[in-house]
Amino acid sequence: MKRVSIAVYGFNIQNDQNQMLDLNSFEEVGLSEVFESFMKDNANKYENISRKEKVFKAEDWNIFNVLDENKRQRYLFMIGKIKTGGYGMSSEIINPETSETNYEKGVGEAEVLPFYFCLAIPADHATRGILILQTIGVYSMKSVFEHMFEKKLKLYNSNHQFITGNLAPRQYIENYMQNGILQRIHLVQYERPVNRDERLEVDFHCKAKELVIHKPVGFITQKREIISGYLTGRRTLTDIIMINDFEFQELKMDFTKGKRTKTINLSNLSKLAITEDITGAISFEGEFPSKESMMEALKSVAEDYMISMGTIA
Known part of the structure; x- marks a missing residue:
């Protein structure tokens, strides 16, 4: 069983004046509409990102308004699953028990893996949010996700930038x-x-x-x-x-x-970077984490960070 880890980042969206925009209402739509449109646009077939020699496809997604005990919106939680992988290098697929070559992967073939991610933003006026990306062993989705999400964002306004950074506040x-x-x-x-x-x-x-x-x-x-x-x-x-x-x-x-x-x-x-091993907090369906357990794990981590940052109570 592969270890399942996550990396947590802060993110914001900036205009051409380097001003951070309200994530709930920028361009009169807000992040939730951009997220849903992004996932729908990439759900039908693999996108070939030739300059990165990677492919990308959206698989599944949900949006939740998380409420407090008084039924008021506390934060917005968006979770998605994508498949991505790289090509551009040939390799042999080996059976480790027999040491025999089962298959030779060509330069133009990509091995894809599923990754979960989430975006979480406080209710009302919010200029900073939490981005959590799953990793599988040495494999990550960060660069291809950032490229594809900013590409979508620029369809709303070509001057907007999707800014991510390591997040580990002192407190x-x-x-x-x-x-x-x-x-x-x-x-x-x-x-x-x-x-x-x-x-x-x-x-x-x-x-x-x-x-x-x-x-x-x-x-x-x-x-x-x-x-x-x-x-x-x-x-x-x-x-x-x-x-x-x-x-x-x-x-x-x-x-x-x-x-x-x-x-x-x-x-x-x-x-300053923080990664978390969440293998013990999730269940598996075959070789990969189940959607329900990943949803609970990512939601728990995102909430933990926002509380520690003081953006939600």
Whole structure:
């Protein structure tokens, strides 16, 4: 069974003056109408994105108005399923048990996989929303989704831009330090390869060594103030932890909270990223997650983020 993870991003829509638009009402239609039109337009056949050597197709979608206990709209939740994959390289499909080649995939053939995603925006006036994208192992849908969604957006106004960014507000990370359980610390050391062919293969960086500290009991209690200082730019990574004779460039922490495992990468504050392993929170239909369990998992994560950001109560 493949591990099912998600990546969470913030998003907004900007005009040619770099002003963020109201997601509920821009162009007199709002995001929900754009989302539904986007999914319908891409549901009939695979779109060939030749410059990315990828194909894209919408499969299924739903829109929900989530209400509070007084039956007032709390936020809008849009979930979709797409299929996408790349072509442009031939490969052999091998049976791992027999080591025999079952099939040779040609350069013009694409292997497609299904991915779930969701968009969530607070009710009333909202300029920022939550975008959650599923990943499957090393496979992601981010670049092709952003390309296709902005293409649709520009049909409403050619000057509009769909802006996404990593989302990990300080209070959200501190909430995990307070209420989550730190399971592992990852320290990653990189070295620049000398061999040109190796540089091309690994995109100019080569992972030299990773040091993993398991069950670091008491670490958060001892380092909470220093980590908070790092999040506000007053401390460095090596203030958080230092290992003799091990100079690292990347620091990640794995937290568990309920059935979810969250990895927080602290290595670059401008691109502070959080991924979550939700395998334990979903059920499967064959090899892939069921729609119902993915819907509940994504809704729970989106709501958790919006509460932590203070955009919903």
